[in-house]
Amino acid sequence: MKVIVNPERCKGCQLCVVHCPGNVFQLSPSFNQSGYHYAEVAAEERCTGCRRCILICPDVAIELYQEKKLVKTKGEK
Numbered sequence: 001m002k003v004i005v006n007p008e009r010c011k012g013c014q015l016c017v018v019h020c021p022g023n024v025f026q027l028s029p030s031f032n033q034s035g036y037h038y039a040e041v042a043a044e045e046r047c048t049g050c051r052r053c054i055l056i057c058p059d060v061a062i063e064l065y066q067e068k069k070l071v072k073t074k075g076e077k
Contacts, residue, residue, distance in 0.1 A: 001047040002065040009061035010038035016053040016062060022046035025053065 026042040
């Protein structure tokens with residue numbers, strides 16, 4: 001999975017941090033343009049793709065992409 005947080009949309013509510021079962025997110029020590037500590041991806045490799053972060057984020061600041069793995073079928077080159 002590819003997880004992207006838009007820091008300028010995030011207001012630091014920490015809902016994604018609290019509700020992520022994989023502990024993928026953490027609060028950044030940096031500030032965004034609005035003066036908020038924003039959520040950032042801390043451990044993308046732990047993302048299971050459950051989409052809880054996307055559903056709970058009130059600012060629509062999180063994007064989740066599933067990377068396609070190409071699997072060759074028998075007989076293909």
